[in-house]
Amino acid sequence: MSKELLNALDALEVEKGIKKDVVLEALEAALVSAYKRNYGQAQNVEVEFNKTRGDIHIFAVKEVVSEVFDSRLEVSLEEATQINRAYEIGDTIRFEVTPKNFGRIAAQTAKQVIMQRVREAERGIVYDEYIQYENEIVTGEVERHDHRYVYVNLGKVEAVLSHQDQIPGEEYKSHDRIKVYIYKVENTSKGPQVFVSRSHPDLLKRLFEQEIPEIFDGTVEIISIAREAGDRAKVAVRSHTDGVDPVGTCVGPRGERIQTIVNELKGENMDVVEWRDNPAEFISNALNPAEVIDVQFNPENERACTVIVPDNQLSLAIGKRGQNARLAAKLTGFKIDIKSESEFAKISDASDNTITNTDED
Known part of the structure; x- marks a missing residue:
């Protein structure tokens, strides 16, 4: 088992780029757990792995005390000095407790640890690859869908396309090739999770x-x-x-x-x-295809304005269900109130009359 393990660790380092020391550290921790679980032990134990021969040894670590209360964790000073007269209270001594049949358990544990590390490494490689495509467009193939997602195959990973990231009314059939925008890549315990969109503005x-x-x-x-x-x-x-x-x-x-x-x-x-640098010109352009007569800004709110359009252009400027005005406002960052020329004239006349009456008073 020892030579096989060493060869496996060397191959992992070469083929997968997984450092031998990283695997050994994880293996030692796993072997401690395996020993305690299989032999019903609760003492403080350490695993020693010989990197030359591949031998595995289990040691119980005990503290030297004047009076022993827990023999699993402590050893008396009298017993310790029989081993070596230099031991003092507070020192720790390692006693080898490697079971005769521990090789089989060690082999199983090593296999599990190595497989886990391989999976983690492969997930890491995939994550590192796709995190580079975050905020970019890629082409994928629709694989399947359920009540939550459309699943898009990007090659090494299956991305998810949620309802809010889909284009309303667009159908996604298996084997359709579509362009999607990767807006988030997460490294989860189950592997990389890639979120894509067809509705994102950055697409x-x-x-x-x-x-x-x-x-x-x-x-x-x-x-x-x-x-x-x-x-x-x-x-x-x-x-x-x-x-x-x-x-x-x-x-x-x-x-x-x-x-x-x-x-x-x-x-x-x-x-x-x-x-345009000029906000009035930019707002006029944003309301395309409607013609704009004038843009007047609210002196009390610099990000709000009233846009005057010809009477016959009012519905065009507002758009179906207010869409043209809504998109123009989002595009420019201004709150836009659209008035027809005649409506604005009435408001202006009423305002002028109010001012005149106030002056006469």
Whole structure:
């Protein structure tokens, strides 16, 4: 058993990168537990492993005392000095207690410890590999699904796609190949757990980087994204190079670039708008495709504004179920109140009359 164990430890170090000393430390602790469990012992014991021959020895460690109360843990000074006259009270003495048939138990324990360390090492390797892909897009194959998750095979690990991370209305069938965004990798006791998403805003960002070289190389920058997965998204971009139209660059000739992204997201509508330093201009762009007449900011709240649009553009500016206004607010970071031109005029007139009456009083 000893030579086999040594050879196994050497192979582990070479093939799996598991240090021999790490396995031996775990093996010694496991052998102590195995000894106590199999021989009904409760004394303080130590395991000694000979790294040259592979021999295993069990020692009971006892303290030298003047009066023995527990013979499993203590030895009298009189008995100790019979072994060696140099022993004093408080010293510890090791007595070998290796059972004759302990080799079989040691072999079983060693096998269990080695297998456990191999599993841990393999899990560590997989974790180290996939933690590098956190916040990135990967392509996986749908394997199965249950009431909680869709399970996506990424190669060495099965990632989970929860309901909130799925695109509403999108169906996932076995063997479908899909692009997913890895937003979290955890190293659990059962191995690496990878969480992926199809609805995360950063999935959209990574798709833009994949399909549009100017975004990948930094010529065009994505400033913010507002997304309602499966329905509509707004992306604010700006150019860092004079003469480069950021919106046109993202849309591409005849809309080919943006269409590739739309197709990947199963028809999700995409508005690409130009970011501007001027908040009023940025808000106007964010409400695309609606036309904006004016943007007036609330003097009491610098992150709130009223947007005035033509009467015939009000419903377009607000959008279906308020979606256009909601996405524009999320994109810009402003609370946006949209008013039609005629409605705003009435409010302004009423306000002017109030001021005039106050002045006359």
